[in-house]
Amino acid sequence: MRAAAEAAASSLDPARLHAVLIKTASGDRAAHHRVLSLYPASSSVRLLLRHLPFPPTHVSWTAALSSLSRSRSPPSSVFLLLRLILRSSPPLLLSDGAVSAALKSLSVSISVSVSLRLALPLHSLALKLAIARLPFSGSALVSLYAKSRLPSHALKAFDDIPHPDPACFAAAIVALAQNRRPAPALALFASMRARGVRSTMYAVSAALRAAADLAALDLSRCAHAHALVVGLDADLFVATALLDAYGKAGLVADARRLLDALLGAANLVTWNAMLAAHAQQGDLDAALGVFGEMRERDLAPDDLTFLAILTACSNAGAADAAEEWIKLMESRYGVAPGLAHYTCLVxxxxxxxxxxxxxxxxxxxxxxxxxxxxxxxxxxxxxxxxxxxxxxxxxxxxxxxxxxxxxxxxxxxxxxxxxxxxxxxxxxxxxxxxxxxxxGGRSWVEVRGAVHVFVANERRHARTSEIYAKLEELMREVKKLGYEEEDAGLRHHSERLAMAFAVLSGAAPKGKELRVVKNLRICGDCHELFKYVSRVIEREIVVRDVNRYHRFQNGSCTCRDYW
DNA sequence: ATAGGGTTAG
Incomplete structure (x- = not known):
């Protein structure tokens, strides 16, 4: 009967579910509970209160609550149900699952402040019942605080869980990754693996998002290898996150290889990520080529598709094309431009x-x-x-x-x-x-899997004196080649410190590429300096700017620059 | 047996 319930569940057709339910033996609680959780909210509650052939257990209530959160019911009905559980006779305790389902339903709330206001009583109730530290409610709390943009609260909730399971780790890694804390997110992923907790597609894809934020190529490669080893590489979310990470690190060809390997399983998100990879490089032709492929596959473009195309126009310096596309997206594809699209056009x-x-x-x-x-x-x-x-x-x-x-x-x-x-x-x-x-500007480099962050004029790195000395040494060398000393205030820009550290730690052998990542625009003086340095160290220096790549090689830069 | 966790841009 359970199989029949699953089959009906996949169609999500209430009539079929109902048919299954009528045929279900009254003793088969599992099937009843499954149907209960899949029914639309109102039918589910009616079923629970009137037609269940056995007295509802806390599992029944939890299943009904999950139905409410699935049908995006308003929090008021969730709370009503919770109240009924608390007043039930014979008395039933709220279960870990019930609280987690209730917490999840809050995250679809209209606004962050509303869902937080509703979460507080629930959180304190869970604390009183000693549920908040159980893995299901705990992970739901972590996730709720993460969605409310309160990563430190989320982390606190995670730290309170004595025995975090794979989902708790995933929720916490997501909380950090989504809230722009990529380095801690990756550290947590590492500690999860060190503690022997199984990694899941959720954790891996969130870690990849963090790696993508840092444009950390080595880390993305490691995560790729890890995904292959544990057999998560075929998962579409993992593959998409990986594609995005390669795209953000500038490896368009690797990104494309992943897309081709998906053999048509790629969804809109995957294609949008591919599009964004070309957009970041300012390769409008390639982006439009990918857009054409999406059309051939009858994938309906969404707002992010056009945001990527407009970004490509912007980075390619094709203002006319941008004007054209903002009109076309609405008139031909029925997607109304939003503020972000206009920002791109501007x-x-x-x-x-x-x-x-x-x-x-x-x-x-x-x-x-x-x-x-x-x-x-x-x-x-x-x-x-x-x-x-x-x-x-x-x-x-x-x-x-x-x-x-x-x-x-x-x-x-x-x-x-x-x-x-x-x-x-x-x-x-x-x-x-x-x-x-x-x-201060922030720059970072990755050396043997560890990310080192540098801030202009700061001396926080453990090897600061060596780094500053290396920079001085490089400055002396480039002066011999004719580089003129600029304003001393620019002397210890973050990208220079990152570069000096990379050279110092032998990040790449001669002739190979040295990768310095910087999220802001590289300044004109550093741009000039890096040309000379690339000659001195006989290596290619790659700097990821806010939206393009600078490749310094033998004293010249191959990117188009606007200085 | 039931419940919780995910990708894309800025």
């Missing part, structure tokens, strides 16, 4: 110097411009030296995001270039008064 126009058009789009689009829009416009105006637009967009950016340290710096530079030193002083004062600190 960025495309700004980058090629069409700043007037960019500003007009920002003001005329059907969304109120957010900080990202003004930021992209500001950076375009800086590249094309348009002080007027730089100033207006910079001011608007500061209104929306008074904590954006780069905005103060860029704006102050513009004012200083136009000789308005009083404005410069005002900006520094405003920055200090609002407690905004200029954040």
């Amino acid at each position: 960025g495309s126009l700004a980058r090629v110097g069409r700043l007037g058009d960019a500003e007009r789009v920002a003001l005329a689009m059907p969304f109120a411009p957010d900080a990202a829009v003004w930021r992209t416009l500001l950076s375009g105006s800086i590249i094309h030296r348009r002080a007027d637009i730089a100033e207006s967009s910079g001011r608007r950016l500061l209104e929306l995001d008074p904590h954006d340290d780069s905005a103060y710096v860029m704006l102050a530079n513009v004012c200083s270039a136009t000789g308005r030193m009083d404005e410069v002083a005002k900006l520094w004062t405003a920055m200090r008064d609002r407690g905004v600190k200029k954040e």
Whole structure:
């Protein structure tokens, strides 16, 4: 009977489920519970309260709760059901499973604050009943806090679980990866494996997302090998995360190989990741080629598909194409452009110097411009030296995001270039008064699987003195080749420290590639310096910029640069 | 036997 229930379950047809239920022997509780959890919410509750051929156990209640969360019922009905359990006679205890199902149903709530407000009583109840530290409720709590963008709360909930199972680890790794804490996420993944906890596709794909965020190629390769060994490589989520990781690390060919290996099992997410890989490289033709393949397979493109295409336009410097695609996506494919799409269009126009058009789009689009829009416009105006637009967009950016340290710096530079030193002083004062600190750029390198992060002018790394000495030594060498000493303030930029460390630790043999990852734009002086350094060390230096790759080789750079 | 965990962009 269980098999019949499963078959009906896969069709998710209430009529079929009902038919199964009528034929089910009253003693077959398992089948009843399975049907209970698959029924739509209202039928499930009715079944539970009236027609169950045996007194409901806590398993029955849990199954009904799971049905509520599956049908995205409002939290009020979840709480109603919980109350009924607590008042049931003979008394039933809330089970780990019931609380976890209830917690899950909260995450579909309208907003983070609402779901958090509802989660608190549930959390305290779970604590009183000593359930919060059991693996199911524990992982649900971790996940709920993760979705509420509270990674430290999530981690606290995880640390409280005395015997975390594979799912608890997965939830915690996801919590860190989703909340932009890639290094701790990878560390937790490593400690999970060290503790002998089985890795699952959930944990592996989340770890891969973290590796992708760092563009950490070695780590992605390790995760790939791990997935092969434990037999998770065929999982679509793992494969997609891996493809994305390779794409973000710039290995488009490897990404493509994964896509081809999936033999048509790839879904929209996978294809979008492939598209994004080409987009990041600014390879519009390749991106459009992939889009064509998606169309041949009758995959309906979504908003992210077009975001990738527009990103490709922007990175390829194809502003006309971007204007064309934002119209086409709606008129031909029925996907309405959102704020992110317009931001991309503004960025495309700004980058090629069409700043007037960019500003007009920002003001005329059907969304109120957010900080990202003004930021992209500001950076375009800086590249094309348009002080007027730089100033207006910079001011608007500061209104929306008074904590954006780069905005103060860029704006102050513009004012200083136009000789308005009083404005410069005002900006520094405003920055200090609002407690905004200029954040050093961050760069990192991966050496034998470990990620080393560097911040400009900081001396936190254990081998700092050696690194600074190595950098000095390289600076002396490049000066012999004719490199001119620049402003001393740029001397210890994060990418230089990362590069010096990579050289110091022998990250790659001569003639091979040295990979420095940086998430912000590499500055003009460092760009120039790296050309010389690549000659001195006879290695190719690869720097991942915010949206393109710089390949320095024998004193030249193969990427198109806009400096 | 029941319940919890996942990918893509910014």
